[in-house]
Amino acid sequence: MSGTRITFHTGQDQQPEALARVVDHVRAQLSGTALADLTSARRPLFAGIGASFAALAVPVEVLRAHAVPAQRVLASEIEDGLAGFDTDVLVGVSQSGRSSETLAAFRASGAVRTAAVLNVTPSPLADLADVAVDLGNEPDSYASTIGFTATVVALDLVAGALAGRAGDAWDGIAGRLRTVRERAAATIEPLRARAAACVAADCVASGASRASAEEAALLLREVPRVPAAASATRNYLHGEMESAGNTLHLVFGDGREIGLARSLSDAGHLTLLVTTRDVEPGEHLGVVRLPDTEGPGPRVVLETAVVQELVQALSAERDVPVEAFVFANDDTKEGGVDPGDFAIASPELTTGS
Template identity: 35%
Template sequence: MEPTASFVDAMRAQPENLARARETVLRDLASAGLPRWDAGDSVAVVAMGASLNSSHALVAALAAAGHPASGVVASDLADGLAVVRADHNIVVSESGRSPEPLAAARKLAAGTRIGISNFPDQPIRDEVDAVLGLGGFPDSPVYTSGFTATILAYALLLDHVGVYEGAAEADRIPGRVADVLRDYAEAAATVGRVLATAKTIDVVGRGASLTAAAELSLMVREGLRTPSAAFETFQYLHGPMEVLSDDDALVIFGDGREVSIPSSVLDAGVPVVLVTAADPATIPAAGHANLTVVPLPAGLGVFERAIVETVIAQLAIAAAIEHKPYPLEEFLYHQDDTKLPVR
């Protein structure tokens, strides 16, 4: 079986696991023989679950560099509900054994498929043209290290193929995560109490910050057993927010339109958490009793920020579970077809 760890242990081990992932990805890139990507080349990320959530950071970085990119639900591609004609396809499966990404990879053109996996010797190796390993470290059932390591791998991959200067970010990420784990515990405890008492939790972000928003929503559902959904910022304003009440909570990641969203719901008693690098003076509702602002360091790169926001979310989940009568690691419902056998 794959090595596993508790959520808190895997979360705390991320600086070391990310350093290992950096070394492993660099080694695999050196031997993969990947060509430089041409200007405007298109990219698809094919994945399921948490791995698909990670794709938002990659798509944002590629869009900024002028490359059309999208995240694709692997089961849609495998079953013919989606068609992908990208120049480069990134197939992500942390376990290397998720059947949907493996089946989807068979629908993609040979020579275009790059795999990313914590266990690259599993069946994913047979379905892609090159695979980047993350290091084979133990991870938690609600993914922690594998999720952030995948984002680090994106930074190194894009740097290697010449479309985004991600190597410097990847160098900083292990230390940056160590700083977050040390410095955000108090803020996370506050956010954790908000999450633990809410009946439903909406999570909002856009661009690279949709990575953490989508992943926090999934962790809330998997770990806290609380209904939750993630939304792109402007999409959220077109109706989904209308269900909010003082029994719910709203978590927002971002520095743009995100900073003014709380103003419309705080007086209705909705607890709001805003994770932002915005100047406090630009937050209209700063100081409101129902608003918790979690400030981010300035100057973070695209992948660096996605990871920092995600680790803050992990800390909040770890704090929230302290208010629940069950562990994060105990899933209620088990499916026997989401992983192929370990080989």
């Protein structure tokens, strides 16, 4: 079974209301007994692949801020078991619940308790998990919109429950999301032609915003087909930025990231800074200012809304249909590729087959 597929643009339009639903849906699950037997976990290990792995930067940051040791790992790295990992609960994330690597990790987890965070139910991952938290079978696009941001919502709430956090910062997310999308569109429009001509993109962030940078690199590859890479801020400063040249730089953050964005743009490199600070834009520097937010989860959702607006604009400018995926790997999902999914993603590739 797969969730309902919608177009990327529809996902953007429906995202504010969808996230409000997901907040309520996940809160309700966590207010019951869903995680009662996991609240004693003190060494959680989060596993996922692709966009799900990117999203895991959020719960790791939340838990570490509450002095709970947490780490994330690619699910493919633990397909043979958890030897070498000191963990008392494995949290696997897969929007479809069919990611082959995450399923393999769960099957090899031994006596360690397992929790799944997913969108589609029923699904194989939910069947394997001791506890499952779902998003409510929300419709999503093939290059994920709602699925990714809703996963961030759920992971933030799950991490908050594991950490014993009092409350959360998700109230009003729909309105903030609409505001940021409008700001992003206004900033990106005058930059889109130049950005579309760039040969590559670097996406840079620190902390939980690494989720935004990694998702940005993935969407830039998937949607407008721009070669892109994600880097941690301090690592980027240690030599990685030296390759700048006809490159789009997408920088998320309020600290050293602001100086980095200025250094790049002052040198003539096109840079888009996503920040809560009041930073003056320039000839080579676009700035999307985010509303002040509490907690890393809501911030990552707002940053991702900027990314979605960017890739939509670049796809149009580069004349690459947003849904036009090229490759359908049949070993990344248990049961293979759903032809219905790929049909909406790449209609021009399937009509002649």
